[in-house]
Amino acid sequence: MSTxxxxxxxxxxxARTKLMAIIPLIKELVSLKKALNDKGxxxxxxxxxxxxxxxxxxxxxxxxxxxxxIVKMLSNDGIQVKGLDQGLIDFxxxxxxxxxxxxxxxxxxxxxxxxxxIDDGFPGRRPIDEL
Numbered sequence: 001m002s003t004x005x006x007x008x009x010x011x012x013x014x015a016r017t018k019l020m021a022i023i024p025l026i027k028e029l030v031s032l033k034k035a036l037n038d039k040g041x042x043x044x045x046x047x048x049x050x051x052x053x054x055x056x057x058x059x060x061x062x063x064x065x066x067x068x069x070i071v072k073m074l075s076n077d078g079i080q081v082k083g084l085d086q087g088l089i090d091f092x093x094x095x096x097x098x099x100x101x102x103x104x105x106x107x108x109x110x111x112x113x114x115x116x117x118i119d120d121g122f123p124g125r126r127p128i129d130e131l
Contacts, residue, residue, distance in 0.1 A: 004100050005118060006092035008078030012131070015091040015103045015112055022079070025070050026087045026107050032067040033084040043067060043084060088122065095131060103128075 010018065036043045041061055071081050080090040080102065087107025093115065094100050104114045104125055114125040 004094070006078065006080075006100065008092060009094050009100070010078070010091040010103065012093070012103060012112065012128070015093065018077070018079070018091070019105055019112060022074065022089075023107075025074065026089060026105075029067060029070050029081070029084055030087045030107060032063045032070075035063045036061060036067070037085075039063075082122070093131075101131075103131075 033043055039061060040048050041064065042048065043064060046060060046064065067084070074081055074089070078092060080092065082088040082090055083106075089105050090102035091105075091112070092100065093103045099117070101115050101117055103112050104116055104122065105112050113128050115128055115131050116122065116124040116126060
């Protein structure tokens, strides 16, 4: 068996249970990212668009501090945050054949409805019943 990329993996039931608990955090992430965009702040580079520093007070926006806190909490729990604008997250999972894949959730979906191979990403999403 090949070496797995992630130390923690979720069964489909575990991921679904966890998802119900973290949907409010995913919604908050999307909201925080939008607020940062509205301020002209690039959350990925930690600068305002155009390259200037955090702000005149030398502090990062509060929205960024909270966004980073949420991403760290999710990451520490083994969840992969893939899209801040859309609320896209992945749960590492090992299929019965030993293949490591992601159980994929996009904010607005009712449940974990898709999965994809690690290298395929979002465009390679397949229905969960093909897992």
